[in-house]
Amino acid sequence: MTRQHRNDFDIDEVPTVDAALEPIEGDQRCLMPVAALQAPVKVSFKRWWSTPGPPGDSDQIWLYRQSNIEVGHKTFANPVDVADAFMMVDMGTWPDGDQQLYYRLEQYNGDTGRSRMLPLWIDRKAPLDGNALVLPPELGSPATLTARYLEANDDRLPAAVRGVTGLLPGDTLYTYLSAQLMRHASGALPPLRISSPSVC
Numbered sequence: 001m002t003r004q005h006r007n008d009f010d011i012d013e014v015p016t017v018d019a020a021l022e023p024i025e026g027d028q029r030c031l032m033p034v035a036a037l038q039a040p041v042k043v044s045f046k047r048w049w050s051t052p053g054p055p056g057d058s059d060q061i062w063l064y065r066q067s068n069i070e071v072g073h074k075t076f077a078n079p080v081d082v083a084d085a086f087m088m089v090d091m092g093t094w095p096d097g098d099q100q101l102y103y104r105l106e107q108y109n110g111d112t113g114r115s116r117m118l119p120l121w122i123d124r125k126a127p128l129d130g131n132a133l134v135l136p137p138e139l140g141s142p143a144t145l146t147a148r149y150l151e152a153n154d155d156r157l158p159a160a161v162r163g164v165t166g167l168l169p170g171d172t173l174y175t176y177l178s179a180q181l182m183r184h185a186s187g188a189l190p191p192l193r194i195s196s197p198s199v200c
Helices: 034-038 147-152
Strands: 008-011 030-032 041-044 058-065 069-077 086-089 097-106 112-115 118-122
Touching: 030 034, 058 086, 069 086
Parallel strands: 008 112, 030 118
Antiparallel strands: 041 086, 058 069, 058 097, 097 112, 097 118
């Protein structure tokens, strides 16, 4: 088929990575779960055609990370079924850190478009363990938590977390109270979800 024209246009969409987590409040990046990186990941594309292309023709999509590293390419025979508008991408060898994912579309008539960037975050490293919680000096040494202390402090126990490195938005911090501190009970405190980490 002879192409009579060629238009470049912006696509006001981003690729959809099914396995990515929703962005944490205060951070626009979508975290990729480590388990999802063990096999090819499904990357989907929203409908880009207003009317189906002529049968026998095809559209093509190239997928890139960062500015120009091609990570996938697929040809879609017209008419395209929206259920087939995806490709499988191996992210297992991608390095840790920020990743920008976008796609370039070439339609059957030669028109080309480029999507917006999808910010992803890959982090395979767990935060390093810190030291024991730093408790108020009023609890004495060794620290002992009493009912009197809790009554005087609205059932709150302030504590500082020291020595934990590598915390990022979305991490969950688990702390535990020992039987020695509680005298009669021990166990886990409710987990603390990190939004804006500030570690002493």
